[in-house]
Amino acid sequence: MTVNITEQIQEKAREILSSGQVELIIGYQRASDGVTARPAFIRKAENVAKLIFDQTCTHNLAKYAIEHRGKSMAIVAKACDTFGINVLIQENQIIREKTYVIGVNCPGVVEVSFGQVGDKLQYRCQICQEHAPAVYDYVAGDPVEEKPLGFDPYIKVKVLEALSQEERIAFWEKHFERCIRCYACRNACPQCYCTECVVEQIDPDWVGIPIQVPEKQIFHVIRAFHLAGRCIGCNECERSCPVGIPLSLMNMKFSQDVEDQFGYKPGRDPEVCAPLATYQPDENLGIGG
Amino acid sequence: MARIGIFLCHCGTNIAGVVNISQVREAVKDIPQVVLVEESKYMCSEMGQGGIREAIEKNKLDRVIISACSPRMHENTFRKTVADAGLNPYLLEIANVREQDSWVHADDKEAATEKAIALTRTAVAKALLNQPLTPKRVGLTKRALVIGGGIAGIQAALDIANAGHPVVLVEREPTIGGRMAQLDKTFPTLDCSSCILTPRMVEANQHPNITIFTYSEVMSVSGFVGNFKVQIRQKARHVDSVKCTGCGICWQKCPDLVPSEFDTGLGGRKIIYVPFAQAIPNVPVIDMPNCRYVKHLEAAKEGKKLPPCRICEKLCPTGAIDWEQEDQVLTEDFGAIVVATGFKPFDYGRYTEFGAGKYPDVIGLLQLERLLSASGPTNGELKRPSDGAHPKTVVFLSCIGSRDERMGKPYCSKVCCMVMAKQAILLKDHDPEIQPYVFYIDVRAGGKDYEEFYQRSQREQGVLWLRGRVSKLYQDNGKVIVMGEDSLMGRPVEIAADLVVMATGMEANDGAVDLAQTLHISYDTHGFMVEAHPKLRPLETNTDGIFLAGTVSGPRDIPETVAQGSGVAAKVLGLFSKDELATDPTVAYVDAMRCTGCFLCAEVCPYGAIDKEPSRDGRLLAKVNESLCKGCGLCVAGCRGNCINLRGFTNQQVIEEIMALCR
Numbered sequence: 001m002t003v004n005i006t007e008q009i010q011e012k013a014r015e016i017l018s019s020g021q022v023e024l025i026i027g028y029q030r031a032s033d034g035v036t037a038r039p040a041f042i043r044k045a046e047n048v049a050k051l052i053f054d055q056t057c058t059h060n061l062a063k064y065a066i067e068h069r070g071k072s073m074a075i076v077a078k079a080c081d082t083f084g085i086n087v088l089i090q091e092n093q094i095i096r097e098k099t100y101v102i103g104v105n106c107p108g109v110v111e112v113s114f115g116q117v118g119d120k121l122q123y124r125c126q127i128c129q130e131h132a133p134a135v136y137d138y139v140a141g142d143p144v145e146e147k148p149l150g151f152d153p154y155i156k157v158k159v160l161e162a163l164s165q166e167e168r169i170a171f172w173e174k175h176f177e178r179c180i181r182c183y184a185c186r187n188a189c190p191q192c193y194c195t196e197c198v199v200e201q202i203d204p205d206w207v208g209i210p211i212q213v214p215e216k217q218i219f220h221v222i223r224a225f226h227l228a229g230r231c232i233g234c235n236e237c238e239r240s241c242p243v244g245i246p247l248s249l250m251n252m253k254f255s256q257d258v259e260d261q262f263g264y265k266p267g268r269d270p271e272v273c274a275p276l277a278t279y280q281p282d283e284n285l286g287i288g289g
Numbered sequence: 290m291a292r293i294g295i296f297l298c299h300c301g302t303n304i305a306g307v308v309n310i311s312q313v314r315e316a317v318k319d320i321p322q323v324v325l326v327e328e329s330k331y332m333c334s335e336m337g338q339g340g341i342r343e344a345i346e347k348n349k350l351d352r353v354i355i356s357a358c359s360p361r362m363h364e365n366t367f368r369k370t371v372a373d374a375g376l377n378p379y380l381l382e383i384a385n386v387r388e389q390d391s392w393v394h395a396d397d398k399e400a401a402t403e404k405a406i407a408l409t410r411t412a413v414a415k416a417l418l419n420q421p422l423t424p425k426r427v428g429l430t431k432r433a434l435v436i437g438g439g440i441a442g443i444q445a446a447l448d449i450a451n452a453g454h455p456v457v458l459v460e461r462e463p464t465i466g467g468r469m470a471q472l473d474k475t476f477p478t479l480d481c482s483s484c485i486l487t488p489r490m491v492e493a494n495q496h497p498n499i500t501i502f503t504y505s506e507v508m509s510v511s512g513f514v515g516n517f518k519v520q521i522r523q524k525a526r527h528v529d530s531v532k533c534t535g536c537g538i539c540w541q542k543c544p545d546l547v548p549s550e551f552d553t554g555l556g557g558r559k560i561i562y563v564p565f566a567q568a569i570p571n572v573p574v575i576d577m578p579n580c581r582y583v584k585h586l587e588a589a590k591e592g593k594k595l596p597p598c599r600i601c602e603k604l605c606p607t608g609a610i611d612w613e614q615e616d617q618v619l620t621e622d623f624g625a626i627v628v629a630t631g632f633k634p635f636d637y638g639r640y641t642e643f644g645a646g647k648y649p650d651v652i653g654l655l656q657l658e659r660l661l662s663a664s665g666p667t668n669g670e671l672k673r674p675s676d677g678a679h680p681k682t683v684v685f686l687s688c689i690g691s692r693d694e695r696m697g698k699p700y701c702s703k704v705c706c707m708v709m710a711k712q713a714i715l716l717k718d719h720d721p722e723i724q725p726y727v728f729y730i731d732v733r734a735g736g737k738d739y740e741e742f743y744q745r746s747q748r749e750q751g752v753l754w755l756r757g758r759v760s761k762l763y764q765d766n767g768k769v770i771v772m773g774e775d776s777l778m779g780r781p782v783e784i785a786a787d788l789v790v791m792a793t794g795m796e797a798n799d800g801a802v803d804l805a806q807t808l809h810i811s812y813d814t815h816g817f818m819v820e821a822h823p824k825l826r827p828l829e830t831n832t833d834g835i836f837l838a839g840t841v842s843g844p845r846d847i848p849e850t851v852a853q854g855s856g857v858a859a860k861v862l863g864l865f866s867k868d869e870l871a872t873d874p875t876v877a878y879v880d881a882m883r884c885t886g887c888f889l890c891a892e893v894c895p896y897g898a899i900d901k902e903p904s905r906d907g908r909l910l911a912k913v914n915e916s917l918c919k920g921c922g923l924c925v926a927g928c929r930g931n932c933i934n935l936r937g938f939t940n941q942q943v944i945e946e947i948m949a950l951c952r
């Protein structure tokens with residue numbers, strides 16, 4: 001099956017590159033370790049043979065689409081990646097007409113690290129219930145059968161919620177202590193595309209420069225708020241964190257709240273206005289009397 | 290180095306009675322860059338203001354802090370004061386130590402003093418970052434749009450037009466006139482409603498400065514005060530109004546009759562019709578869904594045959610019938626908009642205990658107006674709907690859809706008590722044998738000559754006013770049995786009535802909420818449009834250049850409605866007396882170096898003030914339309930990357946204020 005998707009992608013890529021429909025293909029190629037995948041930028045038809053797709057293709061390539069906005073490009077996107085693409089279309093960061101989406105019916109990706117390929121599906125893929133791309137011009141791979149989960153996708157959040165406030169503060173403090181403020185999480189996130197992130201601004205200096213727990217906590221809280229109703233759960237942030245902070249827990253908490261309150265999941269339809277950016281006169285959030 | 294002057298107002302004892310002013314003076318006098326602290330009993334008095342001006346000049350102050358009442362009260366006063374002394378008015382900062390302090394913390398003087406110090410300190414911190422700002426000037430179109438051709442709209446249009454400015458009057462129905470055209474006589478003088486209304490309608494129609502678009506609606510509104518762009522849809526009448534002479538042959542000969550909206554369903558009208566004899570314009574419309582020719586065309590599509598009719602077309606002497614006519618959309622420029630779209634009567638069918646609108650001899654106030662009117666469906670002969678008999682016992686039920694939480698209508702509709710008194714007197718007039726009864730909660734007769742009028746209905750006309758509620762109505766043998774109670778006598782009452790009249794209250798008109806949203810103005814939970822201030826700015830909305838007149842903002846009678854129509858004209862004329870408008874400089878601005886063009890700001894801006902402007906690399910970035918922006922700051926709070934800021938209230942200033950509080 002993997003062979004199949006790779007071939008389909010290569011064939012499509014060759015076709016649209018040689019016809020001049022796009023000038024760039026953003027996809028995956030084998031990494032230097034010989035076993036995992038890394039992003040590939042293919043500009044010539046003779047190089048499309050480099051493209052691969054298999055269960056090591058973990059990156060959300062939507063991030064790269066922002067850098068190349070304005071160009072006519074094609075992007076290989078798993079189902080969850082297409083949600084990110086939709087959010088970027090909704091927020092005017094990429095132009096739908098110029099972006100050829102090679103969607104993949106994604107069987108899920110496995111845990112990977114440099115030189116190592118695990119045999120377990122990543123957690124986000126274990127809880128995934130939408131394996132088909134939400135936006136595409138072409139789809140590779142056979143449709144994946146959606147099976148009932150059998151457990152609550154937000155179970156990890158619920159476990160954390162069950163703790164007392166003190167325990168939760170202690171939990172996060174323990175993690176944030178280790179954060180080195182490298183901003184890898186933010187830089188990997190396709191939804192963090194600000195020209196100058198507020199945590200790096202100096203006038204006003206919203207977040208002080210020290211690498212201390214309060215500053216780091218504020219950074220992460222700001223980011224979580226900025227991602228509320230926009231995070232599509234690709235988990236790039238957590239995967240790129242060098243010290244292993246479980247950022248997904250924070251994002252999932254917000255996703256759960258937004259879904260509960262507004263029945264909204266980001267990136268499914270770019271035409272639907274994001275709930276935190278709009279107001280319905282008849283909406284009742286249980287605030288006030 | 291700035292040179293800051295602080296002025297502490299006592300506001301008589303309003304502030305000084307709670308806040309220890311000398312303690313505040315001590316606490317703020319040594320703040321760096323403060324060169325002077327002064328007090329006054331009334332800072333807003335001529336003497337107080339004079340003191341400020343003098344101090345600015347003498348001490349070369351370049352920042353002024355006034356610790357006084359809310360900026361909503363005297364910001365404009367003090368801005369003028371400092372401007373008179375040569376200082377840019379936006380270098381002034383007001384600390385609200387009255388509404389936000391002395392008034393609400395009168396029980397804890399020590400804490401109030403502490404808070405006054407804190408508020409004054411934050412004002413100093415903010416003022417240090419204030420920048421001189423200058424208003425921009427824009428031109429304006431001296432042409433008014435009046436939406437709604439009831440008496441409110443007609444009055445406003447006439448007054449504006451008489452002052453020499455062009456007015457466009459847009460009315461949804463085929464004629465202007467509104468509800469007043471449907472009334473028989475009007476309280477408390479009992480003059481005939483159409484006799485006083487129709488001259489105004491004619492005057493508006495003949496006025497060289499007034500253009501009337503009937504059968505038309507406002508589709509969209511963009512722009513801002515002085516410079517609105519409005520799309521108006523003129524629905525197809527299917528009659529060419531240039532050719533039509535209003536001879537009336539068509540509506541005399543049209544073969545079909547449907548219930549007349551104007552006669553509240555009690556009489557009939559033709560398919561091609563004018564709503565009433567004095568309609569303006571006197572040009573009919575064809576009610577297409579009910580027209581035989583349209584039905585013929587539709588049947589033909591399904592292969593069936595129906596007679597094509599087209600009698601109107603055959604008989605029209607000028608060939609004015611136009612089956613091909615289509616809706617027209619006009620785009621027009623206006624400087625001001627008056628909303629006068631009126632009300633509608635409450636639907637009494639919602640009261641199941643009163644027959645849910647199913648008993649023919651239970652009617653509403655407006656229906657009785659039509660039955661009493663000489664131009665009504667019975668030519669003024671009082672006949673009840675079921676069998677045409679002359680009723681002898683008529684019972685009124687007050688507060689139907691008013692003062693009734695159950696119906697979601699807690700408010701009083703204001704006119705119904707007087708309408709009941711009027712109609713009861715008119716019933717007696719028609720037939721002295723009629724005995725009117727009125728069940729009421731209490732009688733509200735506030736208004737010139739109103740109480741006398743109500744008394745007259747009792748004393749001279751023998752109308753029986755019963756205090757109490759009616760619990761149930763049912764039909765029995767040609768009568769409507771009214772089961773109520775007389776709460777003054779403390780006993781149940783049962784009356785076998787020939788006719789029962791529901792004193793239906795006033796509701797927001799159909800489409801009012803949609804229109805408010807199109808205009809970007811506020812409306813309340815009942816759909817009435819909201820004034821900028823209920824007492825001091827009753828004719829303005831929160832959007833500059835858009836005004837309200839008449840029952841669109843709440844129940845009122847004709848005198849009040851007409852007064853509002855004239856009042857609103859004064860507001861519009863005030864606006865049109867200027868050749869340029871100054872825009873408030875405290876608006877948002879975008880940092881184009883940072884903006885990512887996500888347009889979250891545009892999504893959250895309630896005033897549509899964010900434009901999309903191409904940057905050098907072709908991407909669209911946000912740009913604030915300074916004439917539209919109200920400086921509400923929502924975009925500033927919304928923008929994730931802090932790329933948009935508010936002049937006179939920057940993020941930096943807010944942070945400085947917080948820092949000052951924490952020090």
Ligand SMILES: Cc1cc2nc3c(=O)[nH]c(=O)nc-3n(C[C@H](O)[C@H](O)[C@H](O)COP(=O)(O)OP(=O)(O)OC[C@H]3O[C@@H](n4cnc5c(N)ncnc54)[C@H](O)[C@@H]3O)c2cc1C
Pocket residue numbers: 436437438439440441442459460461462465466467468469472474475476477505506507629630631632633634654655658704708711798799800804838839840841845846847848850
């Ligand atoms: C039964 C009854 C009896 C009354 N008797 C008296 C009396 O005796 N004395 C007295 O002082 N008051 C009386 N009143 C009150 C009086 O009718 C009102 O005060 C008056 O008619 C209000 O005028 P208006 O112009 O505000 O609204 P309306 O008369 O309702 O006029 C509004 C106009 O706007 C039009 N319109 C609505 N929506 C739109 C739209 N979206 N676009 C364009 N046009 C639109 C409507 O078609 C209408 O022509 C009575 C009221 C009732 C119900």
Ligand code: SF4
Pocket residue numbers: 186191192193194196197198199222223226227929930
């Ligand atoms: S954390 Fe917020 S400000 Fe920073 S890049 Fe992400 S969205 Fe932008």
Ligand code: SF4
Pocket residue numbers: 188189190191192227230231232233234235236237238251
């Ligand atoms: S916050 Fe993390 S999981 Fe969410 S979209 Fe950004 S990178 Fe993906």
Ligand code: SF4
Pocket residue numbers: 178179180181182183184185186237240241242243244245247
């Ligand atoms: S990637 Fe990890 S260490 Fe780096 S800033 Fe994010 S949470 Fe902190």
Ligand code: SF4
Pocket residue numbers: 879883884885886887888889890891910911927928929930931932933
């Ligand atoms: S919200 Fe901020 S970044 Fe987005 S378009 Fe507006 S100003 Fe630009």
Ligand code: SF4
Pocket residue numbers: 876877890893894895896897898899913917918919920921922923924925935
């Ligand atoms: S300050 Fe308010 S009115 Fe002005 S652009 Fe921002 S959101 Fe719109």
